Amino acid sequence: MEIYHIQNVSFTFPMQEKKALEGINLTIQGGEFITIGGKSGSGKSTLLRQVKPILSPHGKREGTLTYRGRPIEDVDQRTQASDIGFVLQNPDNGIVTDKVWHELAFGLESLGLDQQTIRLRVAEMASFFGIQTWFHKSVTELSGGQKQLLNLASIMAMHPSVLLLDEPTSQLDPIAAADFIETLRKINQELGTTIILTEHRLEEVLPVSDRFIVMDEGRVIVDGTPREAGEALWCMGHPMFTAMPSSMQIYAGVTKDTPFPVTVKEGRQWLDRYLEDKSNVREEVTLNSQTLNNTNQLPALRFKDVWFKYEKNGVNIIKDLSFEVAEGQLYCLVGGNGTGKTTALSLAGGLYHPYRGKVLIGGKNILSMQAKELFTNNIAYLPQNPQHLFVKKTVEQDLYEILSRSSMSKEEKARKITAMAEFLELEPLFAMHPYDLSGGEQQRAALAKVLLLEPRILLLDEPTKGLDSFFKAKLASYLKQLNANGVTILMVSHDIEFCAKYGDVCALFFNGSITTSGAAKPFFAGNHFYTTAANRMVRHVWREGVTVEDVIALCKNTR
Structure with a gap:
């Protein structure tokens, strides 16, 4: 089922001549996991906010944007709040209460749901996200990864059809980021939630994405599977290729054949095949070790x-x-x-x-x-x-x-x-x-x-x-x-x-x-x-x- 239909959409910020978005044409189906990438300022976040109008920046939009066949302007605020979830880049910006359990319930209370329904959904979300052990904690005691997981859980408690995320792992350590992406995959696969996120760290997210959309100067320049997108960027000689997973960059630097590997597993399998007939593979190379301190002077x-x-x-x-x-x-x-x-x-x-x-x-x-x-x-x-x-x-x-x-x-x-x-x-x-x-x-x-x-x-x-x-x-x-x-x-x-x-x-x-x-x-x-x-x-x-x-x-x- 078609969730969003974006036709020839452009957007211009006030007092700006250059369009932040220009001629965007996209169709997004229900249950898709879509990652949007591009250089800083390419229009990723601006596009993401267009599909939830109550968060859209002030400016002039042109073109047609529909949600479930209805013009996006006709979607009321309650529907936007419950059906279209949005996770911000900074975990602290999404938290509005002082306790974990209250944060999980806050959105449901705002929608006016009855107490029994709220208790049930909060219990479900706490179990699904593994929050039971810190359910009664103050939010100030949480780590960055826990705060972002709490943001996600409090939004999912409202049972949204679409989940929008703006660089959700940018402030998480690598292990917490990988866990967060795995949770998104679980939500997408087990609940069928449509996920659209912007991200610069593509190593973990592309292997679980159905589509990778690349933006440049407010336009969509690539739209396809992660493998197709990587190959297209490589053929174009586009600098965004340097953001693609390491396995893909290594493969492209060694051979020009296709298809490109996307995951570490695929990269390792290709490497083993590549090295099958090589005789000097196991030769060790001594790593250079810099001197940690100059003993002739005081440390800075x-x-x-x-x-x-x-x-x-x-x-x-x-x-x-x-x-x-x-x-x-x-x-x-x-x-x-x-x-x-x-x-x-x-x-x-x-x-x-x-x-x-x-x-x-x-x-x-x-x-x-x-x-x-x-x-x-x-x-x-x-x-x-x-x-x-x-x-x-x-x-x-x-x-x-x-x-x-x-x-x-x-x-x-x-x-x-x-x-x-x-x-x-x-x-x-x-x-x-x-x-x-x-x-x-x-x-x-x-x-x-x-x-x-x-x-x-x-x-x-x-x-x-x-x-x-x-x-x-x-x-x-x-x-x-x-x-x-x-x-x-x-x-x-x-x-x-x-x-x-x-x-x-x-x-x-x-x-x-x-x-x-x-x-x-x-x-x-x-x-x-x-x-x-x-x-x-x-x-x-x-x-x-x-x-x-x-x-x-x-x-x-x-x-």
């Missing part, structure tokens, strides 16, 4: 026996944490949601202070440093939520605001901002309100504000969240350029592939402290679950194959 940043808790009688969030970050190093903290990574980053930035132990900047205790000394050309911090940095009505004004206390002339500020905006592709967004930007565009605007400070130590919390693969590579080159100029970078990230490819040192955070650390590639090669998809695909042959580029080189070196 050092944690020494640090303990921290938010409340006097609360639990310890950071427990006996000790590590060092050398000058000019890109140090990556990875680990599950709720393990203390962001808290550690806040301690490094002086936002919180330990009750025991020391945080040292260039050998000096952060507690003895004045705010001016700490933040003037010394430390800059990018928070997990980029909106925390926006204080003005336009992107351009926000960029000038960060330099308001600088002694530079107006012309120097203009040159500096223009150069940064050109690098981060922000110039077309100058006149827009920061809150009107897409998630990826907000991330770039926040990065611009932080980088304009030219700090000696850069603290980044999920800097690649919402960024497309093309821009990630561009950002990495800039960060490595900063490293070469002596800038030290401490980064918290769930982006395993980015850390493995560009990090100098990686550390696994668990239960308030670092469990293990090491040079990036040996670190991930030694992990079984917390590693890249490329490594999971080839570790039975080459344990040292960590990145897509590593595996392609190893394949080509076989005889």
